[in-house]
Amino acid sequence: MKDHDASAQMIDTIRSAQARSAKLRISGGDSKTFLGLGTSGETLDSRNHSGILELDPTQHWIRARAGTALQELSATLDEHQLMLAFEPPAFSNNATVGGMVATGLAGPRRPWAGGVAEHLQGGSLIDGTGQMRHFGGEDIPSRLVAGSLGRLGVISEICLRVRQKPRQSLTLRLEISQSLALHQFHSWMRYSSPLSGSCHTGDALYLRLEGTPEAVKRARSLIGGEETSDSLWDDLREQRLSFFRDPRPLWCIHANASVPQRKLPGPVLLDWGGTQRWLKSAEPTLVIQRHAQALGGQAICFTPDGCAPGLAQLPEAEDMRALRKQLDPQGLFSR
Incomplete structure (x- = not known):
């Protein structure tokens, strides 16, 4: 299991891009580029920022860094007879937890169990000014981070609600x-x-x-x-x-x-x-x-x-647009 905190390097990359007015392209497993996420801009690779930080099998939640492989997180949950109830698609062995949250895609159980937003309890992201921001409260609701496609910043850590596997x-x-x-x-x-x-x-x-x-x-x-x-x-x-x-x-x-x-x-x-x-x-x-x-x-x-x-080409909701302007005033992550 790879465990590495690369948040300092990601902050440096963002601040350097900000100083040069350069665009950034957040990259994880690149398993969902077909969604029209764009390929322009300097690459900010999140895969080195990885590791499962905490798992509470009794309270049913897990905390992990965004570059953690989705495959690894699922295997860890499986050891405890737990699962992500919204069944996120991977489309590749390279898929990451951060990409799962950023794209907000869910599988066949979605109508009964809810989607990513309903299971995302909170976490942190690095915004377009290089500041670490916590989400999950009133200022940055989890529902806007789920499916945000990297427009708000680079997701750093996430806390997810998990569920016991059915009998x-x-x-x-x-x-x-x-x-x-x-x-x-x-x-x-x-x-x-x-x-x-x-x-x-x-x-x-x-x-x-x-x-x-x-x-x-x-x-x-x-x-x-x-x-x-x-x-x-x-x-x-x-x-x-x-x-x-x-x-x-x-x-x-x-x-x-x-x-x-x-x-x-x-x-x-x-x-x-x-x-x-x-x-x-x-x-x-x-x-x-x-x-x-x-x-x-x-x-x-x-x-x-x-x-x-x-x-990525669908119109933005008004609250999402306002939050993006607040967190990324220079448009580093704009597509």
């Missing part, structure tokens, strides 16, 4: 259409069922049940279907399913769950019970956005240089 997990497969899957899903949500994952690959609906053996057994009896491997959820999270191998650009559409399925210009994979819809399409951006708006949401491109906008 039992079971995946069911049902051969029904996507339209029927959306209808059925809303019906199941009315029951006190231990659902923690719902996706339709285009061929079949997959449901994950987690909880006590008794609760899983009751839900299994209610839903029906056939049992299949739990590995599907890892493959969905890391985009290893055959759906993602289609060469066309990949779009992520966040939709209103109450809006019924409608025909989209390409194959669709339903995730999060239908509130997240993956689309493979070579249609122009404006066409995709119109379809997304009809679903009550917006579309984000997940393909490098294949389409736009990526996550």
